[in-house]
Amino acid sequence: MKSFNKPSTSIKFWAVDDRPREKMVAKGAAALSNSELVGILINNGSKEKSAIDLAKEVLQLGRENLNELGKLSFKELQKVKGIGIAKAITIAAALELGRRRHAGASLERPVIKSSKDIANYLQTTLKDFTYEVFAVVFLNQANKVKHFEIISKGGITGTIADPRIIIKRALEHDATSLVLCHNHPSGNLRPSSADKEVTKKIKEASILFDIKITDHIIVSEDGFYSFADDGIL
Numbered sequence: 079m080k081s082f083n084k085p086s087t088s089i090k091f092w093a094v095d096d097r098p099r100e101k102m103v104a105k106g107a108a109a110l111s112n113s114e115l116v117g118i119l120i121n122n123g124s125k126e127k128s129a130i131d132l133a134k135e136v137l138q139l140g141r142e143n144l145n146e147l148g149k150l151s152f153k154e155l156q157k158v159k160g161i162g163i164a165k166a167i168t169i170a171a172a173l174e175l176g177r178r179r180h181a182g183a184s185l186e187r188p189v190i191k192s193s194k195d196i197a198n199y200l201q202t203t204l205k206d207f208t209y210e211v212f213a214v215v216f217l218n219q220a221n222k223v224k225h226f227e228i229i230s231k232g233g234i235t236g237t238i239a240d241p242r243i244i245i246k247r248a249l250e251h252d253a254t255s256l257v258l259c260h261n262h263p264s265g266n267l268r269p270s271s272a273d274k275e276v277t278k279k280i281k282e283a284s285i286l287f288d289i290k291i292t293d294h295i296i297v298s299e300d301g302f303y304s305f306a307d308d309g310i311l
Contacts, residue, residue: 098117102118113133119168119172120161121165139154139155139158144173145205149208190222193306196257197297210231211232212232212238217255224252239280242283244258245284256291257293258280264298267296
């Protein structure tokens with residue numbers, strides 16, 4: 079009996095108009111689907127599946143949502159057969175660049191005048207953490223951002239912010255005011271008693287060094303809460 083060879087899954091055998099790289103060059107990146115863009119990152123497929131097929135499975139892991147995809151670990155990405163650690167790292171790196179581009183656009187304002195000016199940046203930067211992190215935005219006398227740093231990482235229900243570390247970082251960056259921030263993975267934006275207590279401790283410590291606590295912002299995917307806006311700072 080005559081045997082038939084299985085058609086190759088390699089993209090190089092596809093029609094030119096269907097190849098994602100050639101399509102990007104001819105029509106621009108916006109013309110490509112998410113699976114085609116991820117397929118370019120994956121670069122090559124397996125014996126059974128093309129890079130685009132693997133890309134579609136990767137997107138399914140993230141429920142066809144790039145924000146959800148950005149939360150996946152290397153190990154979770156490798157659940158797709160044909161995605162090894164190298165491909166997982168490439169995908170994660172591309173998503174991180176996208177996140178930083180989005181976040182960076184929020185800091186194009188030369189001066190921080192309100193909670194909204196900084197909240198979008200903080201939401202974008204911290205939204206993919208599944209556990210609490212405590213971060214600080216360091217400002218100069220003109221309220222321009224000098225530095226941003228995640229100070230500590232904790233569990234699902236909380237994290238520890240050491241006032242000594244925060245003050246030390248502020249002095250290192252010649253900051254005259256600070257915006258404290260942490261995320262609530264649960265989505266609840268109301269501050270806990272622990273949130274209020276740590277804010278009080280950091281504020282008391284900063285007074286000794288003539289550093290002002292401008293705000294403490296809690297963020298989640300649903301929005302943000304500002305201590306200053308609520309009048310409890």
